[in-house]
Amino acid sequence: MNEFELIEHCFAPLAGPEGLRLKDDTALYTPRDDCELVITMDTFVEGVHFPDGMYGADVAERLLRTNLSDIAAKGGTPRGYLLSVAMNSELMEQWLPAFAKGLETTxxxxxxxxxxxxxTATSGKAVFSITLIGEVPKHGMVQRNGAVIGDDIWVSGVLGDAMLGCHLVTNQLISPAPNGQDIYRFESAYWRPEPAVKLRTILREYATAAADISDGLMADVAHISRLSKACAALNFDALPFSMGGEIWADGQNDPIAARIELASFGDDYGIVFTSSPKDRQAIFDAAREGRLQMTLVGSILPGEGSVCIDVEGQEIAWPKKGYRHV
Amino acid sequence: MNEFELIEHCFAPLAGPEGLRLKDDTALYTPRDDCELVITMDTFVEGVHFPDGMYGADVAERLLRTNLSDIAAKGGTPRGYLLSVAMNSELMEQWLPAFAKGLETTxxxxxxxxxxxxxTATSGKAVFSITLIGEVPKHGMVQRNGAVIGDDIWVSGVLGDAMLGCHLVTNQLISPAPNGQDIYRFESAYWRPEPAVKLRTILREYATAAADISDGLMADVAHISRLSKACAALNFDALPFSMGGEIWADGQNDPIAARIELASFGDDYGIVFTSSPKDRQAIFDAAREGRLQMTLVGSILPGEGSVCIDVEGQEIAWPKKGYRHV
Incomplete structure (x- = not known):
């Protein structure tokens, strides 16, 4: 198969009507009249955002899911995406079918x-980029700057399974060794993070601000507190970890530092959001009904920045964290 | 400057209101009610789509302009774009300010x-990708499959100046040596192709099908004839070249083969489009009024494929041409 046939074979079956069967240089999209668009773009570089030589389907799922997570954090409904692939042209024939399969599943x-x-072909590291377009009701996008003093802070999902998954897929030793079920759970959390698309009804109805957890909980909640001109106070003992995560943390020399590590690694792709305490019960109910794991982890206070406090009211030192590579 | 400051410094000044000052992971865009969207994505790889070590502003202008050309060919009005940059993090500080300057100009x-x-950072070849979004009136997108038998075929701009420019920027000898004005003209045609955005009124009103000339005239007109289930017949002697292009071709051993080369190299980013012969005068008038170079180069016939015919009615053999690297 030459490059054109390969693209036709792999990608044309994934195209929606807006894609004009990929026969044209542009897509044609008619947004609904009552909608606005949320648009995001994420890029993965081989060896930076995923380890060298990984399986195509895994890379595709993770890339599309991280984009979906950005749209989910806005309360958006995903509609369509454009994909840029730059990789070694000789590897394409082996790689693209699995890559396309991962896109299809997701x-x-x-x-x-x-x-x-x-x-396109490159002789360098492979680079994949997705631009994802979603719809939100008019004036319905959940922003990052709407948190008000007194608001609750919520987190969806658990923290740190993706970190342990990243260690596993990059062949770093985890001790104590997790059982088979936890290995599967951690690796899935890394390759197939769960974009909180199902959360969108709750976010649209109740959230005053939201962000997806990509850089680590403290870093992502800090975006909200900074833009909302307030302080985010997290309750350390409320942070949600999986059972496997707890077991791993308890097996470390410093279980508290281990939990901080789990919570600050990022790549979780749950949502951290704020909402009024009067909506607390409604959010609990909606989460139960939707079978969504949702945890109340803190509140918005006067001031600035973000703090994390233990059960005795002592501040827990949190490491500064910016962008992190694989 | 660290990476974040550099991005803030270079890119934030380019952001429109939809970009939310680049403080958020997503853009928020409200399309006008009477519009549909045309969306395109193009990727440039260092050493493939532009020579290694080129000046950032040139690369940025060329990348954005090739995307603009796709939107122009649909009769679209460009609105906004998302940009992915993957390059060596140490080069960023030197490169990005000039790259951003090129985006700003364009x-x-x-x-x-x-x-x-x-x-993002990559240790491999730099990869740049732009997703560009434009608006067309509802049901107003100019497609590729609407040409009908008897239609005229038009070309905007000239063919092949970008090829000679590409030779110059990659240090290939051009003989006879062009004068200074032609050197400037050829290099500009390569780095700053003129997206036919100004043509959109004409395209929306008269074109039955259109494509931008990126792969070479014959390849691009073949998209139209194939999708329109007809044959595109080009008149070789009508093809538009610049004076500098004619001088170069006449200096070659085989001036006809040289003109075929000029017309089939691609990267011209003019538009090839079809329209009814009854609109011929109106198109001439509109082109004159808009100071747009527009040439009637052939017609749509029954049959399939595309042919190029000389003044005596003989078919000119045209080389097969697919994708071409720098």
Missing amino acids: QSEFGCTLWGGDT | QSEFGCTLWGGDT
Whole structure:
């Protein structure tokens, strides 16, 4: 198969009507009249955002899911995406079919389709980029700057499973050794993070501000507190970890430092959001009904920055954290 | 400057309101009610789509302009773009300010703004990708499959100046040596191709099908004839070249083969489009009024494929041409 046939074979089946069967250089999209668009773009570089030589389907799922997570944090409904692939042209024939398979699985789970893109050869590291377009009701986008003093802070999902998964896929030793079920759980959390698309009804109805947890809980909640001109106070003992995460943390020399590590690594792709305490019960109920794990982890206070406090009211020192590579 | 400061310094000034000052992971865009969206994505790889070690402003202008050309071919009005940059993190500090300058020049000329994107480090070849969003009136997108038998075929601009420019910027000898004005003209055609955005009124009103000339005239007109289920017949002697291009071709051993080369190299980013012969005078008038170079180069016939015919009615053999690297 030459490059054109390969693209036709792999990608054309993923195209929605907006993609014009990928026969054109552009997509044509008619947004609904009552909607605004939320648009995000994420890029993965081989050896930086995923280890060298990984399986194509895993990379594709993780890339599309991280984009979906950005849209989910806005309360958006994903619609379509454009894909840029730059990779070694000789590897394409082996790689692209699995990569396309990963896209297919993910797009059918989350209800979006491929609308276009560009495929090129590079002699360097592979670079994949997705631009994802979603819809929100008019004036309905959940921003980052709307938190008000007194608001609750919520987190969806658990923290740190993706960190342990990253250690596993990069062949770093985890001690104590997790059982088979936890290995699967951690690796899935890394390769197939769960974008909180199902949370969108709750976010649209109740959230005053939201962000997805990509850089680590403290870093992401700090975006909210900074833009909302307030202080985010987290309750350390309320942070949600999986059973496997707890077991791992308790097996470390400093279980508290281990939990901080779990919570600050990032790549979790749950949502941290704020809402009024009067909506607390409604959020609990909606979470139960939707079978969504949701944890009340703190509140918005006067001041600035973010703090994390233990059960005795002592501040827990949190490491500064910026961008992190694989 | 660290990476974040550099991005803030270089890119935030380019952001439109939809870009939310690049403080958020997503853009928020409210399309006008009477519009549909045309969306395109193009990727440039260092050493493939532009020579290694080139000046940032040139690369940025060329990348944004090739995207603009796709939107122009649809009769679209460009609105905003998302940008992915993957490059060596140590080179960023030297490179990004000039790259951003090139974006700024181009976006202000064509009326679009930066809405978001992603900047990442790679140890491999630099890869740049732009997703550009434009508006067309509802049901107003000019497609590729609407040509009908009897239609005229038109080309905007000239063919092959970008090829000679590409030779110059990659230090290939051009003989006979062009004069200074032609050198400037050829290099500009390569780095700053003129997206036919000004043509959109004409395209929306008269074109039955259109494509931008990126792969070479014959390859691009073949997209139209194939999708329109007809044959594109080009008149070789009508093809538009610049004076400098004619001088170069006449200096070659085989001036006809040289003209075929000029016309089939691609990267011209003019538009090839079809329209009814009854609109011929109106198109001539509109072109004159808009100071647009527009040439009638052939017609749509029954059959399939594309042919090029000389003044005596003989078919000119045209080389097969697919994708071409720098």
